[in-house]
Amino acid sequence: MKKSTKKIGNNNKSVQKIKVFKFNFDIRTVFIIIFTSFFIYTLVGPALLDQAGATDEVSLTKIVEDISNKKVKTVLVEDNKISATYNSGVKLVTRKEEGDSFRQILSDAKIPLGAVNIEAKDSTLTMEILRIAGSIIPAILLFGFFWFMIRQARGSQDSVFSFGQSRAKRFTKLKSNITFKDVAGVEEAKKELEEIVDFLKHPAKYIKLGARSPKGVMLVGPAGTGKTLLAKAVAGEANVPFFSIAGSEFMEMLVGIGASRVRDLFKNAKKSSPAIIFIDEIDAIGRARSRGGMPAHDEREQTLNQILVEMDGFTPNEQVIVIAATNRGDLLDPALLRPGRFDRRVIVDYPDVEGREAIIKIHSIGKPLDKSVQLERIARRTVGYSGADIENMMNEAAISAARNNRSSLTMEDIEEAATKVKLGPEKKRLQTDHDREITAYHEAGHAIVSHFQKHTDPVHRISIVSRGMALGYTLIPPGRDKLHTSKTQLMERISVMMGGRAAEELIFNDITSGASNDFDQATYIARKMVTDFGMSKLGPINFGPTQDITDFSASYFDQNTISQEMMSQIDSEINRILREAYADAVKIVNANKISLNKVAKELVDREIMDQDQFEKIVGKKDEREIKSKAYRSKKI
Numbered sequence: 001m002k003k004s005t006k007k008i009g010n011n012n013k014s015v016q017k018i019k020v021f022k023f024n025f026d027i028r029t030v031f032i033i034i035f036t037s038f039f040i041y042t043l044v045g046p047a048l049l050d051q052a053g054a055t056d057e058v059s060l061t062k063i064v065e066d067i068s069n070k071k072v073k074t075v076l077v078e079d080n081k082i083s084a085t086y087n088s089g090v091k092l093v094t095r096k097e098e099g100d101s102f103r104q105i106l107s108d109a110k111i112p113l114g115a116v117n118i119e120a121k122d123s124t125l126t127m128e129i130l131r132i133a134g135s136i137i138p139a140i141l142l143f144g145f146f147w148f149m150i151r152q153a154r155g156s157q158d159s160v161f162s163f164g165q166s167r168a169k170r171f172t173k174l175k176s177n178i179t180f181k182d183v184a185g186v187e188e189a190k191k192e193l194e195e196i197v198d199f200l201k202h203p204a205k206y207i208k209l210g211a212r213s214p215k216g217v218m219l220v221g222p223a224g225t226g227k228t229l230l231a232k233a234v235a236g237e238a239n240v241p242f243f244s245i246a247g248s249e250f251m252e253m254l255v256g257i258g259a260s261r262v263r264d265l266f267k268n269a270k271k272s273s274p275a276i277i278f279i280d281e282i283d284a285i286g287r288a289r290s291r292g293g294m295p296a297h298d299e300r301e302q303t304l305n306q307i308l309v310e311m312d313g314f315t316p317n318e319q320v321i322v323i324a325a326t327n328r329g330d331l332l333d334p335a336l337l338r339p340g341r342f343d344r345r346v347i348v349d350y351p352d353v354e355g356r357e358a359i360i361k362i363h364s365i366g367k368p369l370d371k372s373v374q375l376e377r378i379a380r381r382t383v384g385y386s387g388a389d390i391e392n393m394m395n396e397a398a399i400s401a402a403r404n405n406r407s408s409l410t411m412e413d414i415e416e417a418a419t420k421v422k423l424g425p426e427k428k429r430l431q432t433d434h435d436r437e438i439t440a441y442h443e444a445g446h447a448i449v450s451h452f453q454k455h456t457d458p459v460h461r462i463s464i465v466s467r468g469m470a471l472g473y474t475l476i477p478p479g480r481d482k483l484h485t486s487k488t489q490l491m492e493r494i495s496v497m498m499g500g501r502a503a504e505e506l507i508f509n510d511i512t513s514g515a516s517n518d519f520d521q522a523t524y525i526a527r528k529m530v531t532d533f534g535m536s537k538l539g540p541i542n543f544g545p546t547q548d549i550t551d552f553s554a555s556y557f558d559q560n561t562i563s564q565e566m567m568s569q570i571d572s573e574i575n576r577i578l579r580e581a582y583a584d585a586v587k588i589v590n591a592n593k594i595s596l597n598k599v600a601k602e603l604v605d606r607e608i609m610d611q612d613q614f615e616k617i618v619g620k621k622d623e624r625e626i627k628s629k630a631y632r633s634k635k636i
């Protein structure tokens with residue numbers, strides 16, 4: 001889900017990695033080929049040579065005898081090897097003792113010098129060189145091979161030569177062709193960043209009025225909401241180079257590397273100023289220091305300090321702007337957020353319905369849509385989806401249309417893709433009829449409890465087709481983006497989660513292990529009600545860490561503020577909320593057992609029910625929620 005925007009963001013990185021890998025692969029292959037051929041040569045070579053010599057080797061005496069009988073035309077003396085070519089054309093080979101001279105042998109045998117034509121080929125020197133090379137080269141290769149292996153083992157991405165150098169990817173002016181047009185659903189963030197773009201484009205305008213240049217922008221928001229994309233768009237709009245690095249990339253191998261990478265990164269950026277430096281996942285280095293007794297992380301601290309030093313060291317109006325991104329704004333070290341550092345915080349939140357429609361439009365460019373597709377309905381159906389989720393969804397829809405050999409994307413393709421993105425692909429499991437019945441009643445229980453409560457949303461879809469980890473699911477997407485959530489709504493939501501278990505108990509008089517995920521979510525909400533929202537008997541109180549990233553004075557994660565007694569009261573309040581919600585769920589499924597049976601039977605039959613089919617059985621939902629027109633703030 002959260003990967004897709006990152007994919008866009010790190011494109012160049014992966015390209016670079018592939019290149020590095022290919023390079024390694026080539027060297028390794030060459031090494032292996034050379035090494036094995038030498039190995040084979042040294043093992044098999046001499047044996048082959050010996051064999052070749054052995055085929056027609058005769059004794060020295062025979063050759064000498066034949067020479068004296070004038071049978072031999074020429075003799076070739078190569079080192080100790082003597083090849084005799086006979087008048088008949090036959091070639092024979094023999095050997096003499098090391099150090100003996102063939103001429104001496106002939107004169108000892110009283111053979112006149114003119115009896116045979118002797119050619120001496122003094123190959124001693126070349127042979128000697130070859131022999132030395134033959135013994136040294138394998139040793140060098142062996143050494144080189146081990147050196148290479150050790151280097152590989154040390155870190156596949158870091159060759160010895162790039163030691164300590166930042167691997168910031170510099171995007172040339174031509175390459176960052178993303179502009180604000182390609183970013184949708186984050187209008188407020190765009191607005192704030194436009195100022196930065198304007199400063200990069202027309203610095204003189206600001207300097208004239210004595211304005212200090214912005215140094216750092218912190219993009220805070222959940223994964224997949226387009227932080228990287230926004231940073232790139234700033235670079236693209238201002239037409240300046242874009243240096244990007246992830247916080248985790250500073251932390252590698254040896255101590256001190258992080259700081260040296262920071263220095264290198266800033267040096268490069270300043271050289272090609274005006275420029276944008278983008279640091280993704282800055283919480284990896286910028287977490288609040290010395291928190292909760294955690295041992296200080298020296299390397300991280302040094303890296304962080306170096307970033308602060310570099311940012312402080314910008315000469316006034318140096319046109320390098322650092323954009324950092326994090327999805328844990330609450331964890332950041334306050335030192336990072338002080339004036340003159342990342343003093344501009346831009347919240348990049350999940351898109352609202354209009355934003356989602358705009359994002360869908362961007363991602364349907366180049367995807368032919370069927371006439372049945374209503375972008376506005378998809379936008380309403382995808383509450384809580386991030387930009388990356390939507391990108392993923394449209395891509396899945398296109399894949400599904402292509403797989404079914406359709407010429408355009410249908411509404412059903414997109415609906416299926418929307419479910420797949422959140423719940424995973426369908427999965428065929430071996431199931432008995434009883435398994436399916438349990439699942440059907442469990443899901444029907446959720447649907448019934450939701451339907452017969454006042455403040456819940458209409459059931460969108462019920463399915464007993466297994467997906468990912470789940471055997472079945474009930475989709476109840478919020479009708480619109482909700483700002484306020486009341487205690488009543490939360491209690492009803494928890495009861496809906498209890499509805500599955502309640503139905504199982506009512507019908508089968510037994511319970512299964514499957515409701516674990518329901519309870520997980522229910523407990524999460526109940527805990528929030530007690531510890532964050534002040535919705536329990538403990539009263540208006542918040543025990544959790546502060547959510548307000550702008551409040552530097554708040555104590556960060558001070559665990560000791562909750563007493564033992566309070567903790568046990570929190571636990572018992574959570575427990576009470578869950579029990580009450582379960583009791584409500586049991587009441588509702590009991591009172592609507594007939595509908596429950598009908599829905600479950602129908603589900604076993606058709607496996608998937610959508611809103612219309614469900615409402616045919618239980619009637620249209622009586623929505624008590626106040627329906628009024630929505631406005632935007634007048635002042636902006």
Ligand code: NHX
Pocket residue numbers: 438439440442443446469470471472473474500512513514515516517518
């Ligand atoms: C199992 N799965 O583990 C089987 C395969 C009770 C009819 N033996 O509540 O499927 O039992 O309303 C994320 C999402 C665990 C994480 C779902 C981790 C489900 C789902 C357990 C329906 N629908 N439970 C549900 C279900 C199960 C599980 C999950 C998760 C069932 C229930 C899973």
Ligand code: ZN
Pocket residue numbers: 442446500501515518
């Ligand atoms: Zn369930």
